[in-house]
Amino acid sequence: MIKLRGHHIFCLLGYRGMGYSAEYTANMTKIHDVLRERPDTLIQIIKGPDSLCAKFPTGQPYHCEDDGIYERDSVILHKLGLKVSDVLPWREVERRIRLHVVPDDIVVVCETCSWRSYGYCQEGVEDMLELRGLREVLHDK
Template identity: 60%
Template sequence: MIQLRGHHLFCLLGYRGMGYSKEYVVNMTKLHQRLREYPDTVVELVEGPDQLCEKYPNSGEYHCKDQNIYVRDAVILEKLGLKLGEVLPWHDIEHRVKDFVIPSDIQTVCETCNWRSYGVCEEGIQHIIDGKGLWEVK
């Protein structure tokens, strides 16, 4: 089982191998590939730092405990009709993205995210809507 916080559900959709540090990228790529290859993988929705946060570089201010991140987590879970503590397979999360999200939602839901300007999350959402699953990261 993989533990994920709300906003990381969207981060995984847009993930292309970029990250905060080499260690973070290795961890995220491994988790991303697992979900891509095995969409039956069970995900538990948690509050606060999750398995991706474990490898976030410690540069003084711990991004993963920032109050704005908790707000983004809650907004994304609400958008998907999910609740903290819920346990479900990754493919169910993809179905919810397909049913409840459009690419332009990133502009408001993730308004303060530094990665938004790359446009990869909108592309990732469209990829899910088109039934293609997560992007392949090499």
């Protein structure tokens, strides 16, 4: 089971293989690939640092406990009709995104996110709405 906090649901939609460090990126790619290839994988919604935060690099400002991040988690969970401790398959998260999220939600909900300017998360929402699922992340071979 993969433990996810609210805002990382949106991060996974826009993930394109970039991250805070090689270890963080490898971990996020692994989780992203599992959800993309096996959408029946169970996730558990948690409060605070999750399976992605676990590989946040030392020596960088640790924002995983910032009040603004908790607020973003809360807004996204509310929008999706989820709560902390829920366990559900990723496929159900995708269904809720299609029902309750539009690309411009990223602009508002993720206003202060440093990754937002790339536009990938909005594209990820569009992919969900068009039933394309998570995009494949190209791996260096």
